[in-house]
Amino acid sequence: MTMATAASVAPRNGMLRAGLPIVAFAVLAIGFALAGLAFGPVRLELTQILAALSGEADPSTQAIVTQIRAPRILLGVAVGAGLALSGVALQGILRNPLADPGLIGVTGGAALGAVLVIVLGAAVLSSLPEGLRPYLLPFAAFCGALAVTAFIFGFARQSGTTSVTTLILAGVAVNAISGAAIGALVYISDDQQLRDLTFWSMGGLGQANWTSGFIATLCILFAGAGLLQMARALDLFQLGERAAYHSGVDVERAKLKAAGWSALAVGAGTAVAGPIGFIGLVAPHLARLSVGPSHKLVAPAAALIGVALVLAADLAVRTAVPPAEPPIGLATSLIGGPFFLWLLLRYLRRSTPHA
């Protein structure tokens, strides 16, 4: 047997072994999507749901299935995949297992944009035509995410190279600044605005309708496709920036692409669903645990895990205390927090040699 055949057989076996978890995650994601369509505070029979899907149900059932549940699932799929892929790209590029879109200020920028509209938007809102008013907040959140990302990358880019350390530190600083700005806005807000922004900051898919769902999905499709193409570059980045450079990766371009696509994906998702924590952090780790380090596998696995987690969390908050609905951030952080601790513990146990 020649070296070449041996080399080509080994990865194929690896692909096969890794393919299984990906199929399992896909089944899980599809399962949660179907469950999201089937279950909710209103109990619907399977025949009713099928009737609604073919447009033959009574107006109430029709609205529940096609106007409430379906756009929610679409948005959940987009947000889950977008957050997870951004997490994969940022953790890979920054070679930092803690990186997530929140770390480099993307989420903070989006939050600042949203809070600005909630507290100071009344004047702008009244001058907008009625039909555009609901879109001012998502638009501002989206611009905030993009602006902060552009600023941080511009800041960290000195004499043609981007320092990863500066990038993370600048992200921390910008997070602090936007946090203070939000604090100032909270200070001048009235009771109702305070309520609005507290609830916004915990996220939720309840704002989904077909328009917002489609816009977010479109943005995230673009960004996701861009991020998926970066798999090879991300693999090489793990050897270190210098090694990646010598292997032919345009490291500056890769960093810029990772940041730009992440900002687009997270900005679009956060704009419609609010900041949803932990998905961007946890999904990539879970993916690596099950399919190994190759980003060609990690990226799709993480996207599917992200989708499954967001849809599961949404199903949980929708059916936990009907007819009310707690924010989705409660569920994701409640799952994400303990999970992350467990992950840390596992990591510690592994790296400590047995006596």
Add this chain to the structure above:
Amino acid sequence: MSRVGRRFLLAGTLATAGLSLTGLRVLPALADQSGSPAQRIVSVGGTLTEIAFALGAGDRIVGADTTSSWPPEVEDVEKVGYMRRLSAEGVLSLKPDLIMLDDDAGPATAIDQLRAAGVRLAIAPEGTGLGSVVPKIRFVGETLGQASEAEALASRFEEQMDVLQSQLEAIDARPRVLLLISVGRGAPLAAGSDTAAEAIIDLARGRNAIVGLTGYKPLSAEAAVAAAPDVLLLPQHVAESAGGADAVLQRPDLAITPAGRNGRVVVMDSLKLLGFGLRTPEAVAELARALHPEHAAGIAL
């Protein structure tokens, strides 16, 4: 008992009698589905819910938001969450035939979804504060098909406010009142201008001790002393969580104010005090008696 008080009692008895008659009248209408009054109502907005219960429609209310907490019977009603964070499907799961909403209920997406589901929506006229109560009474009356009862309720409300105004007009002294909306470890939150607190203090012939702050703002120790309140006003839940009204009054920043030196603190039911609604006349009278003890005998509904 004063003449006014007796009149109030009489009106109350008559209203109750009228309401039970209405209840009887509604029953046969059940058979007739077309144009019959709604039987499964979700009410979003504390004042609307309070009015609906006062009109005797409480047994038709199957869901209410978290701002609906009066009368006590609301406790038994399913809660659909905060009024600006409604879940459309959650509301629909109660199978309502009418959803009655405050004008700032939301989010807009949920309202659109409810409309798409074909449920009848009734949105209350815009407005907050004293001036919004009567329009809301009329709105609920029309929506529930009880316009004449609502008219009686509205005129009773107006009459009570008129009676109070004529009683309070004669009082010249306007004590400075400091209302704290939360008292914790840090600076307490005080009510400035443009708040329901200031409005009710004005109605009771007091004067907000806090000038130059808008909304509810943290009050530094020096600002508390400078405000020199004659009376400290605490919503019930604030007094309770701070370990009693006297504990608040003994805080170093409040103890040296006139209110602290004279031990003048008033504790009132939070919702009655700050939520403008049917109990506002009662709240004004209670607060005015506490602020003007020398005139207390002459202040009654």
